[in-house]
Amino acid sequence: MTAPTEGRTVMVVPTYDEAENLEWIIGRLRAAQPDVDVIVVDDGSPDGTGRIADSLAAHDPAIRVVHRREKAGLGAAYLHGFRVALDGGYDVVGEMDADGSHQPEQLHRLVEALADADLVIGSRYVPGGSIINWPRSRELLSRAGNLYVRLLVGMPVRDATAGFRLFRRHALEAVDLDSVTSTGYVFQTDLTHRVLAAGLRVREVPIDFVERVRGHSKMTGQVAVESLRKITIWGLTDRRAQLRRWLGGRRVSRRAP
Template identity: 75%
Template sequence: MSVDEVGRIVMIVPTYNEADNLAWIVERLRRAQPGVDVLVVDDGSPDGTGHIADGLAGADPQVRVLHRTTKEGLGAAYLAGFRWALAEGYDVIGEMDADGSHQPEQLGRLIEALAGADLVIGARWVPGGSVVNWPLSRRLLSRGGNLYVRLLLGISVKDATAGFRLFRRHTLEKVDLDLVRSTGYVFQTDLVARTLHAGLTVREVPIEFVERVRGDSKMTPDVASESLKRITEWGLRERREQARRALARRRDRSR
C-alpha cells in the first residue's frame, strides 16, 4: 500500500534530551516519506530539544510539536500524541524513536504491510530482522523478554516490545486509550495485547534496528527490570481474568 491509499499518516516522535538527534531524524523522515506528517512530543527537555522542535515546525508545516511540562514516561508521551492525532483526524498513527534506531528509510515496509492489518510492527526478532551494535547481553535480554511475554500472555507476536509501529485509527479507538494505565516501556506490550484482545490483526515486518550513536540510551538495566516486573504483574492478572471468564462460560453452558 502507498501513503495515498491508507490516508493521512502522522509519525509521533517522543523526545527527552534529543537535541543531538532530532533535526537529523526529522529531516530523514521527511525525505524518505514526504507525504507523512511528524508530531514531536517533548517532555520538557532541559537540553533545548523543544526549541529545536519549534524551529523545525516553523520551517515545515508538516511538522508539529506538542510540549509537555514533565517527564512522565514513554507511554504517557505516546498517549498524549495519540489523542492529539485522533483529534486532528489522522487515519494512521505511528511511533518511532528520535535516536535513529528506527530508520525512516524502512517506514515504507510498514506502510505496505497495512493492507489487511490493524497494527504493523517493525520487528527485530522475525526472519529478516536484525540489530546493529548490540552486545550479546542486550540481544539475550530482548529476545528473552519477548519470549517471556509470549509465554505469559499467550500471544504469538515475536517482538511485542518493539517501538516502530503503525496503528490504524480504528485500532486506537477500539482499544480505548482511557483504560491504558501503563506509562513506561511496558506500554508497547500493553498496546499489542489490547489490540489482539480486541480481535484485531497484528502484522510484523522485519527491520534493521540500529543502536544510537549520539546521546544516552533511555533503556537501562533498571528500566528493563522494572518493565519485566510490571509485565509479570499485569500478565498474571490477565491470566487470572482469562481463567475467570473461561469458568464463567463453562457454568453458562452447563445451565
C-alpha cells in the same frame, strides 16, 4: 513509497534530550516519506530539543510540536501525541524513536503491510529483522523478555516491545487510550495486548534496528524490572480469568440435561 492510501498519516516522535539527533532523524523521515506528517512530543528537554523542534516546524508545515512540562515516561508522551493526532483527523498514526534506531527509509515496509492489518510492528525478531551494534548480552535480554511475554500473556507477537509502528485510527480508538495507565517502556506491550484483545489484526515486518550513536539511552535496569513486573501481573490476571471461564464452562456443562 508514499503514505497509505487510506488517508492522512502522521508519525509521533517523543523526545527527551535528543538535540544531537532530532534534526537529523526528522530530515531523513521527511525525505523518505514526504507525504507523512510529524508530531514531535518533547518532555521539557533541558538540552534545547524543544527549541530545535520549533525551528523545524517553523520551516515545515508538516511538522507540529507538542511541549510537555516534564519527563513523564515514554508511554505518557505517546498517549499525548496519539490524542493530538486523533483530534487532528489522521487516519494512520505511527510511532518511532528520535535516536536513529528506527530507520525512516524502512517505513515503507510498515506502510505496505498496513493493507491487511490494523497494527503493523517493525520487528527485530522475525526472519529478515536484525539488531546492529547491540552487545550480545542486551540482545539476549531483549529476546528473553519477548519470549516471556509470549509465554505468560499468550501474545503471538515476536517483538511486542518494539517501538516502530503504524496504527489505523480505529485500532487506537478501540483500545480506549484514556484507560491506558502504563507510562514506561511496557507501554508498547500494553497496546499490542489491547489491540489483539479487541480482535484486531497485528502484523510484524522485519526491520534493522540500529543502536544510537549519539546521546544516551533512556532504558535502565530499573525501567526493565518495572516492565517485567507489570507484564507478570497482566499475565497472571489473564491466566486466572481463563481458569475461571474454564471452570464456569465445566459447571454449566455438568448441569445441562
